[in-house]
Amino acid sequence: MSRAELESLQLQRLKETVLRASKSPYYGSLFKSLGLSPESFTSLDSLGAFPFTTKKQLRDSYPFGTLAVAPDEVVRVHASSGTRGKPTLAPYTSNDLRTWATLVARSLRAAGVRQRDIVHNAYGYGLFTGGIGLHYGAELLGATVIPAGAGRTAQQITLLEDLGARVLCSTPSYALNIGYAMEESQKPLSNFKLEIGIFGAEPWTEPMRQQIERKLGIKAVDIYGMSELMGPGVAIECLEARLGLHIWEDHFLPEVIDPQSGLVLPDGEEGELVMTTLTKEAAPLLRLRTGDLTALTRESCSCGRTMSRMTRVRARIDDMIIVRGVNVYPSEIENILLQVDELAPHYLLILRREKALDELSVQVEIKEEIQSSWTNTEHESTKLRELEQRIGQLLKEHLGLTAGVELAPSRSIGRSEGKACRLVDLRQG
Numbered sequence: 001m002s003r004a005e006l007e008s009l010q011l012q013r014l015k016e017t018v019l020r021a022s023k024s025p026y027y028g029s030l031f032k033s034l035g036l037s038p039e040s041f042t043s044l045d046s047l048g049a050f051p052f053t054t055k056k057q058l059r060d061s062y063p064f065g066t067l068a069v070a071p072d073e074v075v076r077v078h079a080s081s082g083t084r085g086k087p088t089l090a091p092y093t094s095n096d097l098r099t100w101a102t103l104v105a106r107s108l109r110a111a112g113v114r115q116r117d118i119v120h121n122a123y124g125y126g127l128f129t130g131g132i133g134l135h136y137g138a139e140l141l142g143a144t145v146i147p148a149g150a151g152r153t154a155q156q157i158t159l160l161e162d163l164g165a166r167v168l169c170s171t172p173s174y175a176l177n178i179g180y181a182m183e184e185s186q187k188p189l190s191n192f193k194l195e196i197g198i199f200g201a202e203p204w205t206e207p208m209r210q211q212i213e214r215k216l217g218i219k220a221v222d223i224y225g226m227s228e229l230m231g232p233g234v235a236i237e238c239l240e241a242r243l244g245l246h247i248w249e250d251h252f253l254p255e256v257i258d259p260q261s262g263l264v265l266p267d268g269e270e271g272e273l274v275m276t277t278l279t280k281e282a283a284p285l286l287r288l289r290t291g292d293l294t295a296l297t298r299e300s301c302s303c304g305r306t307m308s309r310m311t312r313v314r315a316r317i318d319d320m321i322i323v324r325g326v327n328v329y330p331s332e333i334e335n336i337l338l339q340v341d342e343l344a345p346h347y348l349l350i351l352r353r354e355k356a357l358d359e360l361s362v363q364v365e366i367k368e369e370i371q372s373s374w375t376n377t378e379h380e381s382t383k384l385r386e387l388e389q390r391i392g393q394l395l396k397e398h399l400g401l402t403a404g405v406e407l408a409p410s411r412s413i414g415r416s417e418g419k420a421c422r423l424v425d426l427r428q429g
């Protein structure tokens, strides 16, 4: 579709969405208080006059404040992983589920998955949208799905080997976990037929992608989504370019804003992703602030797709930590750690408060082979201390961050089976 055709479809769908949203308690009363009517939306630009929807507002309207259809039209409810308090619920009509499966199938196709493929799905099944979302999309594509879920890693490796899956879907941290377990099982990579990994649901970095690709002998593709919008399959990298994630703009209208001022930023500038759903029936959302930091481009892609792309999500605004006045995202620390040859890609950040000052310590595993080559040599403690100092120096140079560095023995940091927990915050006792 050309941009002009796409924008005319978006406008038609935006009008339908606004009309639908006005039937929900949340948007209904908001429209009334702002003196807006669905007829106020005459162009895509007129959306700019509408306030943002925040995740807090969604939580406050728990359970179904944004529900725009009769309750008996809802055929399924998922929930976001509410780390504190109540989760955010995601209701779906049967049309919503069809759209979701279609967009996941489209995403998988763009990532190089084909009908003949075996897809090993190691995303968690349940309220989390990862497992079930990928599952139905892969089935719709006609692939064979192994609904492995998360956990029982040894059994997963047996299935990967015996059934010969070409595609692995999971969080990036669990993929890495699987890669290490494969290595520990002493089975050569040639026993496996994996070629493509579809990874998402947590921020990850380019060095992490390289580590995963090497461990598993695959090409790793970034998929994006969130339960409030639909689940996975809102955007994905194409296998041809892997330069940004194509957003399915016939179903979602993206904007990027300055998180402080709320002003819409031009293409290419990084800010917070804001999304408006265009086809969602059960709980349409207007200008949802996703909390994800990215930039948009509408330039055409070498794969031929015309839909705009977002850069890989660099970080989530909510994940930012402030250490002695320095703002830093865990992914920025990951980026540095994973470029140090002696280190394994397993780390934990611990935040403490001492005498009203926040102190960060970075625990990171040393590679097994490095550790064993140093153990019981006369230089062991000197080498460890030098490495800790070098990492501390890199964090200081690149992030302006003063952090304590502790090298951890190989396999001492807990492995993730779903979304990795990278930060332990001990500041509240």
Ligand SMILES: [Zn+2]
Pocket: 238, 240, 241, 242, 246, 301, 302, 303, 304, 305
């Ligand atoms: Zn592309």
